[in-house]
Amino acid sequence: MARNLQSDEQLRPVDLARGHGLSTQAVRNYEESGILPAAGRTDSGYRTYTPLHARALGAFLALVPGHGHQTAASIMRAVNRDTEGEAFRLIDESHAQLLADRRTLQAVERALRDLTSAPAAEAPGRGGVFVGPLAQELGIRPATLRKWERAGLVRPCRDPLTGYRVYDETDVRDARLVHQLRRGGYLLEQIAPVIGQVRGAGGLEPLEAALRDWHDRVSARGRAMLAGAAELEAYLRERS
CATH class of the missing domain: 1.10.1660.10 (Multidrug-efflux Transporter Regulator; Chain: A; Domain 2)
Structure with missing residues (x-):
C-alpha cells in the first residue's frame, strides 16, 4: 500500500x-x-x-x-x-514489441543482402500467399495491403481460378519492407521510390539510410x- x-x-x-x-x-x-x-x-x-x-x-x-x-x-x-x-x-x-521491431529490422537487412539473388516471381496461384494470411503475419488489416497495392508498393497477381490476390516471395518481401518503413514513420510516398530501388536491385542508399535511422530509433527507445x-x-x- x-x-x-x-x-x-x-x-x-x-x-x-x-x-x-x-x-x-x-x-x-x-x-x-x-x-x-x-x-x-x-x-x-x-x-x-x-x-x-x-x-x-x-x-x-x-x-x-x-x-x-x-x-x-x-x-x-x-x-x-x-x-x-x-x-x-x-x-x-x-519490451516484447521492441524485440519484435529488432527482429523485423534484421529480417529486412537479410532481405537486402539477398536482393541480387532473389528468385523470380512464381506463377500466379502456385506457392504464393493470399491477402488474409499475409495481413495476419504483418499484424495489419487486408485493407492496408490493398491500399499499398493501389500505391504501387506491392504487386500481387490474381489466382486464375478464384481471382484472389496472390503474393509471391518477392511481393511478400516488398510488403515486409513497406511494413517496416511504415513502422519507422515513413509515408507511402517516401517508401515508393525505395521499393522501386529495391526492385531494380540498384541504388540502395535510400533504404540503407532508412534502416540506419530505424536502428537509431530502436536503440533510442x-x-x-x-x-x-x-x-x-x-x-x-x-x-x-
Missing part, C-alpha cells in the same frame, strides 16, 4: 509544473486521470502535493519516450491502484526504457 501522501513538505501545482516545464493545468489533468496519486486539500480547497507526487510525475515523463504516452499513463494508473502486476505486464509488452525503469523503480521505492 502507498504511504500517507500528506507530509511536512507541501508543494503547489505550480511547483510541480515548473520543475518539469509543464502548465499547472497539465499537472491537474495528470492527477485527475490517475497518473498522479490523489492530491491533498487545504482547508480552503486548494490542491497540495508532496515530493511523492513530484516523483510520480518524473516517473511518468521518463516512461513516455520509451513506452508512449498511452502506455506510460496506463502503467502509472496501475501502480497508483496498487496493481503493480498490471504495470509490469504493460512494461513487458513494450531501448535506452529510454532503461531511463523510465529507473525513475519508476525510484517511485515504487518511495511508495513502499
